[in-house]
Amino acid sequence: MENQTQFNRSLTLLDGALLVIGSMIGSGIFIVSADIAAAVGSAGWLVVVWLISGFITLSAALSYGELSGMYPQAGGQYVYLREAFGKLYGFLYGWAFFAVIQTGTIAAVAVAFGKFAGFIFPSLGEDNVFVGPMQLGPIEDFKITAAQFTGIATLIILTFINTRGVKSGKWIQFVFTFAKIAAMAALIIFGILLAKDSSVWQGNWDMAWFAKEIKATGNSISHQSLDAGSLVIAICIAMVGALFSSDAWNNVTFIAGEIKRPERNIGLSLFIGTFVVTLLYVSMNLMYLNVLTVSEIANAPSKRVAVAAALKVFGAGGATIIAVLIMVSTFGCNNGLILSGARVYYTMAKDGLFLPAAGKLNNREVPATALWMQCIWASLLCLSGQYGNLLDFIIFTVLLFYILTIAGIFKLRKTQPDRPRPYKAFGYPVIPMLYIILAAFICMMLLKYKPEYTWPGLIIVIIGLPVYYYLNKKSTSVNG
Numbered sequence: 001m002e003n004q005t006q007f008n009r010s011l012t013l014l015d016g017a018l019l020v021i022g023s024m025i026g027s028g029i030f031i032v033s034a035d036i037a038a039a040v041g042s043a044g045w046l047v048v049v050w051l052i053s054g055f056i057t058l059s060a061a062l063s064y065g066e067l068s069g070m071y072p073q074a075g076g077q078y079v080y081l082r083e084a085f086g087k088l089y090g091f092l093y094g095w096a097f098f099a100v101i102q103t104g105t106i107a108a109v110a111v112a113f114g115k116f117a118g119f120i121f122p123s124l125g126e127d128n129v130f131v132g133p134m135q136l137g138p139i140e141d142f143k144i145t146a147a148q149f150t151g152i153a154t155l156i157i158l159t160f161i162n163t164r165g166v167k168s169g170k171w172i173q174f175v176f177t178f179a180k181i182a183a184m185a186a187l188i189i190f191g192i193l194l195a196k197d198s199s200v201w202q203g204n205w206d207m208a209w210f211a212k213e214i215k216a217t218g219n220s221i222s223h224q225s226l227d228a229g230s231l232v233i234a235i236c237i238a239m240v241g242a243l244f245s246s247d248a249w250n251n252v253t254f255i256a257g258e259i260k261r262p263e264r265n266i267g268l269s270l271f272i273g274t275f276v277v278t279l280l281y282v283s284m285n286l287m288y289l290n291v292l293t294v295s296e297i298a299n300a301p302s303k304r305v306a307v308a309a310a311l312k313v314f315g316a317g318g319a320t321i322i323a324v325l326i327m328v329s330t331f332g333c334n335n336g337l338i339l340s341g342a343r344v345y346y347t348m349a350k351d352g353l354f355l356p357a358a359g360k361l362n363n364r365e366v367p368a369t370a371l372w373m374q375c376i377w378a379s380l381l382c383l384s385g386q387y388g389n390l391l392d393f394i395i396f397t398v399l400l401f402y403i404l405t406i407a408g409i410f411k412l413r414k415t416q417p418d419r420p421r422p423y424k425a426f427g428y429p430v431i432p433m434l435y436i437i438l439a440a441f442i443c444m445m446l447l448k449y450k451p452e453y454t455w456p457g458l459i460i461v462i463i464g465l466p467v468y469y470y471l472n473k474k475s476t477s478v479n480g
Contacts, residue, residue: 007074007257008166008365013265013272015170016252020061020273022177023252023336025184026105027112027326028245029281030306033288037298039238040231041212041223043204043289046297049235050285052438053242054278059435061249061274062426063406065267068253069422070412072262075347076253076340077405083416084408087351088468093401094348095464096457100381100394102341103374105248106334107381110151113330117150119323124150142385152379154331158338159375165364166258169339176332183325184280187310191287194313204289214298221295236445240395240453243442245281247398248333249274251340263422342370352475353468393456396446399439406432 011019036049067080078097082090118125124146132143162169195201211226213234226234252269256262259269284306288297291309300308306326310318342358346367349359358370409425409432425432446453 006365007361009258009260009262010166011170011255011259013260013268015173016255016259016265016269017272017276018173018177019252019255019336019340020249020269021181021276022173022332023248023340024246024273024277024333025177025180025280025329026109026245026248026333027116027330028241029284030322030326030329031303032241032245033285033297033305034300034303035241036238037294038214039234041214041226041294041298042208042210043294044208045211045231045235046289046294047282047285049238049242050278050282052235053239053246054274054281056243056435056438057246057249058271058274058278059431059438060402060406061270062267063409063428063432063435064250064253064270065423066409066421066425066428067405067412068256068266068270069263070416070419072256072259072266073347074254074257074343076256076344077250077401078254078344078347080253080405080408081401082351084411085404087353087472089404090351091348091353091468091471092461092464094344094353095467096394096397096401096461097341097344098354098374098377099460099464101398102337102344103378104381104394106155106337106341106374106378107151109330109334109337110155110378111147111382112151113154113327113334114145114147114150116323116326116330118147119319144383144385148382148385151382154334155338155375155378155382158331158335159371162335162339162342163362163364163366163368163371166255166339166366169335172335173332173339176328176335180325180329180332181276181280183328184284187306187313187321187325188280188283188287191291191309191313195290200293201290204294214295216299221299233445233449236442237450239442240392240446240450243399244395246274246277248337249277251336254340254343257343263420267423338371338374342367342374345370345373353471392453394460395457396443396454397457397461399443403436403439403443406435 033046037046040046040049071079071083073079078090078094081093114124115126118127122128126145126147128146130144130146133141134143136142158172161172211231211234212223213226215222215224249270252266252273256266259265288305288309291312296308297305307319307322310322314321345354345358348354349356349370355373358367358373360367360369362368410429412419
């Protein structure tokens, strides 16, 4: 039954902070350090990339606190863009959000769960191939594996749980987020205390600032030193993986309609969550450097750095330990993404910019139809096998939307000076402007040196333009 007209504010500050942490920590931290180490080639610069990523994320989170206090309602970033720049900008964000930002992330995290489930139960993993590999249109290596179906099964289970009410999703988030924090903390501690070879740590830091590109060709590994200009470019490119691993921090803003005292608790949730995750991510990389050489990190089999580290620390059982940790991490991560994402489509539907059915709450006060729409599209992305490429393509656009949203703080200070601001952006105008400058610089570097990360995402956004004008015209005619 769809008979509720508003959300129930039942989530606390702790719930919000756990949603931020749980949504941010998926599988990236266990994998992407391989690409970063290969790009910058030294312990010091590896840690610097993660520190810059953490600083950028914290800066954005602290800035979003002001917006969340001004508009404590479901929809989060969509609402902020709509209020600052108009419905078109809000819709284009929501369009990209549904097309790939949220659903593509959900699909990637779900399949990661399936892949690591295959470590323990091979029949559920990616080695159990049902279709392919084969050429399918532009897709050269299309295949459907058990890992994809395993991932889809988790999406269906989590979506169903979340249709039963926000409290059901809350408890999943509570249990799995605490479990992953505890497991990561234990891995960090054991990785530091049980490592017997101190020469690894010493060797990594002896050449901490000698930047180089590490390439593996066959059985040989080559090192090419980087000058200052090449290092800047390498850092910007390496930031792609680090920023994606740190993304989804803004998901708590999407459920503002269900958080108690949102004008206070959302801003605090953003700060606490992003700070804890930054601390965990930097600590994980220090643990990697205590166990593996930089070259071993860069050339970890299948980029599974955490598995390579755990094998050194725990022996043969290390792979199973990490597989279980990543399964816990990805399951909890997707619960947060699924719970929060549907609230954006709900708010868009209320504005006449999404399918009308998404704008209804069921008798448990959640947008059940929007949840199932999200599940269906994310499942199709799982089967397409292209979610990974789509995520690479969209990073440029994601950063542009973040830049635009934080620029909205400056605009709203002028256009709505009298609107209540229970919380003001920390360090305004310096911190928000610093974020805009850093993120814009990364975008420019990607635009120049990695154009394949830029134009596909922009195309996805541009495709949304005719959709917007159609929906807006239809909404106007109905209301008129």
